[in-house]
Amino acid sequence: MVKGKKIVLGVSGGIAAYKAAALTSKLVQAGASVKVIMTESAKRFVAPTTFQALSRQPVYTDTFDEQDPSQIQHIDVADWADLFLLAPATANIIGKLAGGLADDMLSTTLLATEAPVYIAPAMNVHMYSHPAVMNNMKQLDAWGFKFIEPGEGYLACGYVGKGRLEEPETIVRVLEQEEQKEQLLKGKKVLITAGPTREKIDPVRFFTNPSTGKMGFALARQAARLGADVTLISGPVKLDTPSGVERVDVTSAEDMFQAVMERYHDSDLVIKSAAVADYRPRTTYEHKMKKAPGDYAVEMERTKDILLELGERKEHQYLIGFAAETQEIESYGRKKLEKKNLDAIVINNVSDEGAGFGHDTNVSIWLTKQGDKQTFPLMSKDELATNILQKAVEEMKGESL
Structure with missing residues (x-):
């Protein structure tokens, strides 16, 4: 898959x-055209003429x-x-890229490129x-x-560990595998x-849930990396929009219902991982309610069941739902799968350690x-997202990752 590719x-x-x-030689042998950019420090280890001879391109x-005075180099x-490959990537160049710094040929070109960038770190294990x-690295x-x-192996500094x-x-x-994945x-x-919804009582109070949106955002991030045209409809969360993803922000269950329905007809794969409120206050107040003696009861009414509606309107779409359970998780998951006419469901036992709302990890049944x-x-959650998309592609009769 790198044959014919122009690689920096x-x-x-x-x-x-x-x-x-050696990497330059392997890429050229695989049919790629390679241009090498070196930092001043890199020149202390290998001469530019080595890369020029191996790549048959200027360094x-x-x-x-x-x-070339007619171009800005x-x-x-x-x-x-x-595509752009950074190898080896030292702690310094990773820090400069994450911080948006550009003070040499490599860092300025990295900030200017719109090509996919692959980073192969190499440094001491403690670094x-x-x-x-x-x-x-997390930011990048x-x-x-x-x-x-x-x-993991013996490092030049004498340590044995991750960093080689x-x-x-x-590489x-x-x-080749990543370029192939991008076609899936x-x-x-x-x-x-993704995320929770908020159901307003008055201008300063609302009902919500602990969802952070991390699972949905991981799914969007990985789907974009597999070449999809991704739309992410999110409730109120504090997460950055994944690269290459169109984001639509909503607040209430009704907002999410409208946003989803507007885009459902044109979608091929729909994954509903949001934790949408099942109930909302029957009455909302324009002004803040003042504290009064005694108890106060809020009468609730059902919100629209978005997933049920999607299942009833399903045409060509492959529809995946999520279920957050604490007991009899597989039994409840199967009932939801059948009742809502889903193609697949991902069941989370939110009482498991490391699973559920707010965690960076998850445990699930597909x-x-x-x-x-x-x-x-x-x-x-990123690894789980990749697994979910792999299963979906297989079910949709696509290729396996």
């Missing part, structure tokens, strides 16, 4: 820079060394790329696990950058709901109307 390889200053020479080291290279480095991941995790640059053959294989949902319209069942053990 960014080499930063670490001992693993010598592997970047870029200085933002101000304009090789770092913009031209950024626009040329089909890799430092909170600042981890936060920088949230923005849509893709990581090729370092291998992945082998060139593995090429990962690129290409051309498909995916509609995802059930389909065809009888397929799979238990997903404790894993990150």
Whole structure:
């Protein structure tokens, strides 16, 4: 899948820079056209002429060394790329990218490119696990950058642990797999709901639930990475919009109902992971209610059942629901699957440790109307999202990840 691709390889200053020479050779052998950008520190480990000989392309080291006066060098290279590979990626270049800093040829080109960026970190094991480095990588991941995790092994510093640059053959294989993945949902319209809803009593009070939207946002992020045209309808949450995702913010269950119904007809895959309120106050007040002696009762009425409505109106869509349960989870999940005419359901036991609202991890059971069942053990919500989309693609008669 890298054959014919135009790849910019960014080499930063670490001992693993010598592997970047072998990586350049492997990419060229696989049919890619490779242009190399080196930092000043990288030049202390490997000479630019090495990469020039292996790539048969000019090597870029200085933002101000304009090789063609008719073009702005770092913009031209950024626009040329089909994909951008940063290997080895030191803690320094990762920090600069996360902070939006641009003070050399590599960092300015990274900020200018619109191509997918793959990052292969390489550093000392303690540097890799430092909170600042981890936060920088987490931020880049949230923005849509893709990581090729370092291998575990003997490091140049003498330590054994995570931090060694992945082998060139593995990096090429990962690129091929990732490029193939990006075709899985290409051309498909995916509609995802996330987060809680708020049902207002008066201007300062409302009913809601603990949903943070993390699962829905993970689904949207991974669906976009698989090439889908993703619309994310979210209740009030404090999360950044995933890269490549159209976000629609709503507040109440009625708002979400209207937003979903407006877009349902054109959708191919619909995943309803939002925790929508089942009830709302029958009466809302224009002004703040004043405290009074004694108890106060709020009469509630049912909200529209969005998932039931979607099941009744289903045409060509593949419809996935979520169920948050605390007991008899599989039994309740199957009943919801059948009653609401779903194609599949993801059941969470929110009483499990590490699962449910607010966590970065989840434990789930996948059930389909065809009888397929799979238990997903404790894993990150991004990993679970990928598994859910994989199952959906398989059910929709697509390719496996």
